[in-house]
Amino acid sequence: MAVDLNDPQFVKSLIDKERRANRPAGRWVLLPIALATIAYLTPFYYLFVTIFKTTPEYARKGVLELPDSPAPFLDNVAQAWTIAHLGQAGLNSFTYGLCGAGLAVAFAAAAAYGMTRLNLLGANGWFMFIFTGTLFPFQMYLVPLLFGYQRLGIINTWLGMVLLYTAICIPFPLLVLRNSFSAITREIDEAARIEGASEWRVFVSMILPNAKGPLVALFLLQFTFIWNDLLFSSVLANGLEVRSVMVALQSLQGTYSTLGPNVVITATLISSVPTVLLFILLRKYFMAGLQLGTK
């Protein structure tokens, strides 16, 4: 086919084609997105109307109707807080999250340093050893941990929970940090070593500051995992003084509970505040952490 650039019709068809390929999404795209988003947000809407209702009001009205006044919210919070002992549970979960995620990332970083920077015999073997910890479903740990914790007397203790959460949060950060540390140029630490710095000094003041982004992202991911965990804490620590915030929340819920949905939903909101706040404040790190997971 001969191309005649002087043919106005041909030029027009080319321009049309170009325009069609590059046009921004039309209105027809917005409709399904709007519908999907409304359906998607309905549970959140339900949450926000329910926390402002009293129990009789909830029973009387349609579940999606607006509340009479925002006043019952404080009473709902007070009820949820005292009945579920959310203060103690929150303190427990915060301790588990802070210690577990902090220690796990620290130990994973140390191990990653040992594997990438020092002449470690069988570094790959040790890596595979630790990485094996991600292969098995959590269900395989439960009964033996219960068994061992009973023997050792660390069932229903902070120590037992922190040890388990630390161990379970080590393999994934190790995988990520091994890659990030390999990407840091060796010239910096070689220079420091020639100056006579100890390995510990090199690790703390050369390597760690160069991996701040991944370290923060990994800490956030692991903290969220620990805060959100129900499975391990319900088996290994269900005593009132040591139970996690999710075990406390779960205890409120279900048929045997005599509480109104308004109180349970308020407890749900309270128990989600820390991780949602972290997500909003540190969205950048969260998304970065997400991408770490796929590499």
Place this chain on the structure above:
Amino acid sequence: MADTATSLLSSALLKDARARERRVAWRQTRVAWLFIAPAVILVGVFLLLPVLVNVVLSFTKWQKFTGLDKFAGFSNYARLFAVPYFSEAMANTALWVVGAVVLPLALALALALLLRNIAFQETLKSLYFLPKVLAPTAVGAIWYYVYAPHGVLNSVVSGVSGHGFDFGWLYDDNTVTPSVIVTFVWQTVGITMVLLLLGLAAIPKDPIEAARVDGASPGQVFRHIVWPLLLPTVLVVTILNVAAGFTTFDLLWVMAGDYPGKRTLSLAVYMYYESFSNGGWAYGSAVAVVLGIMVIAVSAVLAFVQSRVEKSIR
């Protein structure tokens, strides 16, 4: 004579240097061990040792309030296939795996393709991602009331149809599993979409442009260019969701706590129920072993497929 002396001397020096080198290497190895020791010990003691113990326990008769002394051979495993609960739990687990893989992927792909070119993309992305930050326990507590007889879903259905509706979605044998899967999809579709959008953004524009100029339809462009390049991302998402499909526990336990047949909801629930509600610890660990074998087998197949796909792209 002098020659031998120098050679002796130099060989001694060499020996000395080698020994020093070995000492330095040995010291570095010792330091390296110190660096990896906490991670290796914790993972070994709290993750890998329990897996071994779990396998051993599954051959015993250990129960709540009884000793551990009796070995039971394969009787726990024989019992798995003798009771109806196990096969029902297995069937529901299969439904979970398929649902957890196919539904989030299909919906997230549709959303990702729709969202790609519109304004507020960032806001919508964060909005859709938010449920993933919530604990499954919290999500389950909210959705428990979505499905309740006097709940959100029934009130929407009543409003649309004009008839009063008070169906107990979480109490009926036919609707309980699909209902909880829908909740899982609600929580997972956002993160799946974000991952797919990352994958889509990495696809080069040139081949798509070229195909368009050559007159390829959008469907053809998707099938022959976008999909093959997106496949590695799709596989990553699949691997994550297969594992979740096999092992989801919190959502089911929280949402279907009142369902009379709840032990059959999935293998993860069955394992927990038999171990900790019934006190059959050895039997529960046998269920865990079966679950573990299936998860590892399916993950191995997927990892193999993944390595093939990545090789074919490079």
